[in-house]
Amino acid sequence: xxxxxxxxxxxxxxxxxxxxxxxxxxxxxxxxxxxxxxxxxxxxxxxxxxxxxxxxxxxxxxxxxxxxxxxxxxxxxxxxxxxxxxxxxxxxxxxxxxxxxxxxxxxxxxxxxxxxxxxxxxxxxxxxxxxxxxxxxxxxxxxxxxxxxxxxxxxxxxxxxxxxxxxxxxxxxxxxxxxxxxxxxxxxxxxxxxxxxxxxxxxxxxxxxxxxxxxxxxxxxxxxxxxxxxxxxxxxxxxxxxxxxxxxxxxxxxxxxxxxxxxxxxxxxxxxxxxxxxxxxxxxxxxxxxxxxxxxxxxxxxxxxxxxxxxxxxxxxxxxxxxxxxxxxxxxxxxxxxxxxxxxxxxxxxxxxxxxxxxxxxxxxxxxxxxxxxxxxxxxxxxxxxxxxxxxxxxxxxxxxxxxxxxxxxxxxxxxxxxxxxxxxxxxxxxxxxxxxxxxxxxxxxxxxxxxxxxxxxxxxxxxxxxxxxxxxxxxxxxxxxxxxxxxxxxxxxxxxxxxxxxxxxxxxxxxxxxxxxxxxxxxxxxxxxxxxxxxxxxxxxxxxxxxxxxxxxxxxxxxxxxxxxxxxxxxxxxxxxxxxxxxxxxxxxxxxxxxxxxxxxxxxxxxxxxxxxxxxxxxxxxxxxxxxxxxxxxxxxxxxxxxxxxxx
Numbered sequence: 001x002x003x004x005x006x007x008x009x010x011x012x013x014x015x016x017x018x019x020x021x022x023x024x025x026x027x028x029x030x031x032x033x034x035x036x037x038x039x040x041x042x043x044x045x046x047x048x049x050x051x052x053x054x055x056x057x058x059x060x061x062x063x064x065x066x067x068x069x070x071x072x073x074x075x076x077x078x079x080x081x082x083x084x085x086x087x088x089x090x091x092x093x094x095x096x097x098x099x100x101x102x103x104x105x106x107x108x109x110x111x112x113x114x115x116x117x118x119x120x121x122x123x124x125x126x127x128x129x130x131x132x133x134x135x136x137x138x139x140x141x142x143x144x145x146x147x148x149x150x151x152x153x154x155x156x157x158x159x160x161x162x163x164x165x166x167x168x169x170x171x172x173x174x175x176x177x178x179x180x181x182x183x184x185x186x187x188x189x190x191x192x193x194x195x196x197x198x199x200x201x202x203x204x205x206x207x208x209x210x211x212x213x214x215x216x217x218x219x220x221x222x223x224x225x226x227x228x229x230x231x232x233x234x235x236x237x238x239x240x241x242x243x244x245x246x247x248x249x250x251x252x253x254x255x256x257x258x259x260x261x262x263x264x265x266x267x268x269x270x271x272x273x274x275x276x277x278x279x280x281x282x283x284x285x286x287x288x289x290x291x292x293x294x295x296x297x298x299x300x301x302x303x304x305x306x307x308x309x310x311x312x313x314x315x316x317x318x319x320x321x322x323x324x325x326x327x328x329x330x331x332x333x334x335x336x337x338x339x340x341x342x343x344x345x346x347x348x349x350x351x352x353x354x355x356x357x358x359x360x361x362x363x364x365x366x367x368x369x370x371x372x373x374x375x376x377x378x379x380x381x382x383x384x385x386x387x388x389x390x391x392x393x394x395x396x397x398x399x400x401x402x403x404x405x406x407x408x409x410x411x412x413x414x415x416x417x418x419x420x421x422x423x424x425x426x427x428x429x430x431x432x433x434x435x436x437x438x439x440x441x442x443x444x445x446x447x448x449x450x451x452x453x454x455x456x457x458x459x460x461x462x463x464x465x466x467x468x469x470x471x472x473x474x475x476x477x478x479x480x481x482x483x484x485x486x487x488x489x490x491x492x493x494x495x496x497x498x499x500x501x502x503x504x505x506x507x508x509x510x511x512x513x514x515x516x517x518x519x520x521x522x523x524x525x526x527x528x529x530x531x532x533x534x535x536x537x538x539x540x541x542x543x544x545x546x547x548x549x550x551x552x553x554x555x556x557x558x559x560x561x562x563x564x565x566x567x568x569x570x571x572x573x574x575x576x577x578x579x580x581x582x583x584x585x586x587x588x589x590x591x592x593x594x595x596x597x598x599x600x601x602x603x604x605x606x607x608x609x610x611x612x613x614x615x616x617x618x619x620x621x622x623x624x625x626x627x628x629x630x631x632x633x634x635x636x637x638x639x640x641x642x643x644x645x646x647x648x649x
Contacts, residue, residue, distance in 0.1 A: 027067065031119040034064030038112045045105050054105065060112045061096070064119035065089055086263060089115075090270075091300035098293045107297075110631070114300055120309075147178035150222065160229050171210075171221045179212045180231070181223035188219025189382065192498075201383060213546070218381070218407075266299045291617060294627045298613040303634040307602030311642030315595040318645055323578035324588050331574035333599065334557045336592025340536035341490055341585075342529060342551070343482075344543035345497035345504060348561055349511055349582075350472040352544070354383050356391035357453060358469035360444060369466040371399045373458045376413045376424040379405040384454060385413075387470050412457075422460040430457035434464050441467065452506030478511045481582035486512075488589055492536060496525045498547060525551035542585070543573075559585070595645060602638040609634040 037060035044053030072086030092111035099107030148170040149158045155170055160178055163169070168184070171177055177190070187205040192214045201217060204210055210223060274292035277283040283291070312329025319326050326332045343349050361369040374392035377385030379402060392399065402415035402422065412425015414433075423433050427445055431437055445455045445467055453469040482493055494515045497504045504518040517528050525541075529551050532539045541548070541555035552558030552573045560573035577584050613630050616622045622630070 027119070030063050030067065031116070034060050034112075034116050034119045037063065038109065038116055041112065042109050045109065050105060054100075054108060057096075057108050057112050061092065061115055064112070065092065065115040068115070068119070086267075090267065091296045094293045094296045098290075110297065117306065117309075148172070163225055163229050165225050165228060167225045169223050169225070171216050171223060173216060173218050173220065175216050177210050177212055177214050177216060177221075177223070179225060179229040180227060181210055181225045183208050183210060183221055184224045185222035186220050188221050189217035191215040191217070266296070270296050270299075294617050294622065295614065298617060298627045298631045299610060300631070303606035303609060303631065303638055304603065306635045307606045307638045307642070308599055309642075310639045311595055311598045311602065311645055314643050314645035315591050318647075319588060319591055322584060322587055323581060324584050324591070325576040325578060326588075327574050327576070331557050332592050332595050334538060334592070335540065335575065335588050336590075336594075336596045337538040338490060338540045338557060338589060338592075339538050340492035340494070340532050341485060341540045341542065342494045342496050342525075342532065342555070343513065344541075344548050344551075345495055345499055345507055346472060347544040348475075348542055349478045349495065349507060349513075350474055352472060354387040354454075354470050355473050356387055356468055357471045357473070358448060359391075359466065360468075361466035362464060367395070367397045368460075369458055369468070370395060370397050372417060372422050372460050372465055373424050373456065373468055375399040375402045375417050376405065376415050376422055378402075379415065380407060380413060384456065384470050388456065388468060391468075417460065420461040422458075424456060424458050427455065427457050430459050430464075433462065434459045435462045437464060450502065450506075452503030474507060474510050475582060477581065477583045481585060482512045484583070484586045485589070488586060490589075492532070494528070494532070496520055496528055496541075496543075496551065522547045522550045526554045529554045542577075542582075559588075591645070598642060598645060602641050605641070606634055606638050 037056050041053045041057035041060060044050075044056055069086075069089045072089055076086055092114045095107045095111035095114070099105050099111075145160060146157045147160055147163060148155050149163070150168040150170050163179060169178065169181065173188070183204055183206050185206065187203070189201045190204050190210060191201045192211065204219075204221065209226075210221070212229075270292055273295050274288060277288045277291065278285055309329065312332050315332045316326045316329060319332070346352050359369065363369075370388070370392045374389050374397065377388045378399070379385075400418060402417045405413060405415040407413045408425075408429065411429040412423060414421065414423045416422070421433070423430050427442075441464065445457070448455050448467070448469040451471075453471040456468040456470060458465045458468065485493060492515070493513050494517060495504060495508050495513045496517050498520055499518060501516070501518040504516045507513075508516045517524075520528070525548065529539055529541055533556065538556045540557040540559055541551045542559040542561070543549075543552055544561040548560075552560065557575060558573040559575045559577060561577055575588060577588075609630065613622065613627060617627060
């Protein structure tokens with residue numbers, strides 16, 4: 001009794017788990033079940049259990065072919081079109097019927113294998129669709145459901161959808177901005193990396209626009225809505241991703257047209273072959289039906305479909321071993337055709353983390369510059385301050401605690417240090433508290449700023465101690481990776497960034513990018529990708545941030561950085577570079593080109609073999625077993641050919 005009591009919850013849990021998995025992945029479960037049933041049915045026939053084997057194979061037909069039959073009939077009844085799904089069902093049922101009629105049961109297995117191939121293809125398509133849905137959900141998680149509405153001085157929480165133009169909302173420190181608006185009171189620092197990709201948080205004050213989904217810093221902001229919530233930038237990003245991911249690329253449209261045209265030709269030819277030969281060639285009706293069924297079997301697109309999927313799956317496995325994750329086989333083909341590549345800057349070509357890159361002290365051998373800067377910046381949570389504090393720690397520089405610290409948003413910090421007034425910040429802010437400044441310091445500051453660096457001035461007791469330059473560092477392998485891409489024949493390499501032109505041009509010069517597009521919002525990046533597609537057709541986009549998601553979706557091939565990438569970028573992209581290794585792009589392109597070559601070879605072989613079998617069938621020189629053997633043999637050969645991609649480059 002006790003054992004049964006314990007077993008019952010376990011069985012219930014197992015059933016719930018299976019139910020949940022089936023609900024999320026019904027196509028995959030159907031394909032797996034079909035494969036198991038085909039194997040069991042085949043073995044049953046081998047052992048002489050014809051009755052049981054036939055019943056098992058019938059179950060495989062139903063489970064594996066139900067979706068294809070439904071899709072094929074829907075296309076036929078609603079769109080008045082024939083497609084490969086319907087052709088597959090007809091060929092499979094024809095093989096099964098002929099097998100039962102002539103008691104050649106291996107033909108039933110042949111039809112079941114045909115159904116299994118299409119069931120597996122449907123499972124892969126379903127998996128890709130789930131990734132699309134998750135990317136949209138990830139974007140929507142950035143939007144708040146409610147906002148703090150201010151009405152006659154009273155604060156109350158209301159749904160975002162109820163807000164209207166002219167409403168005044170309150171955003172407290174550490175909160176996400178609920179919708180786009182204009183600051184009417186307060187100052188703060190906002191992290192806009194999710195929207196613009198800027199590595200440095202942006203100062204916001206009265207009159208500045210703020211975006212939904214950005215993170216407020218230390219200040220309290222009162223924001224006035226200047227447009228409806230549904231028109232906010234993050235909502236436009238969501239719509240752009242949805243639109244770009246639902247638009248079928250031209251190659252996909254061509255494949256669909258080819259499949260339907262192929263199905264029409266084969267079905268019409270099969271019908272004619274089943275009717276005309278007795279009148280034109282003097283065949284008996286038994287011979288005519290026999291030849292028509294052989295035709296359906298040998299003309300079914302098994303070998304043609306096997307020309308593609310094993311090759312692409314082998315390429316996907318090859319890439320995975322090298323840290324390149326392809327989310328679907330189509331993108332493995334597309335990456336080999338890429339003629340232009342667009343790179344995001346922050347977190348893609350750069351590390352995405354600010355570092356101290358230059359230090360110029362008035363007393364070169366003294367640690368005083370970093371001591372004072374670290375003492376004051378340790379009072380701040382600004383990323384620039386964190387970079388300076390980290391640099392001081394790396395140099396084992398200790399500092400005393402500052403007192404009476406006062407931060408002026410967007411300018412700098414003042415504090416008392418060892419009974420003396422100290423200041424750290426922008427040039428204009430620090431210069432007001434320094435007695436004299438030589439042109440040498442101004443020239444050096446301008447030089448660093450022209451290189452895209454942020455310059456921090458440091459002074460104490462009215463004397464300038466020096467300058468500290470902070471920047472987002474270029475990835476070590478970025479320049480070499482781009483050079484190798486150009487050697488491969490990539491015609492255009494561009495950079496898309498929300499950062500300022502000065503910083504963007506500096507990074508572009510270091511890594512060898514052909515053209516720079518700066519100060520871009522997410523929708524601007526999409527527009528640039530569209531223009532590149534008009535000129536180069538096949539365009540790849542490499543990015544890591546939420547702001548890159550629409551461009552990743554719009555690009556022919558979206559490529560995300562695996563370690564630094566946001567969840568939305570990873571879900572939206574077609575390819576993920578694990579470990580943020582840009583140099584792996586070269587291998588991905590080489591792999592894609594090799595996959596294209598093997599697929600073309602396989603298609604030519606498969607079609608040639610079908611043509612040979614059809615000619616022999618019309619000449620009356622092959623039997624059904626020979627036709628099945630030729631059909632399955634060609635399928636096996638092209639499958640083995642595709643497996644070549646598992647080895648080598």
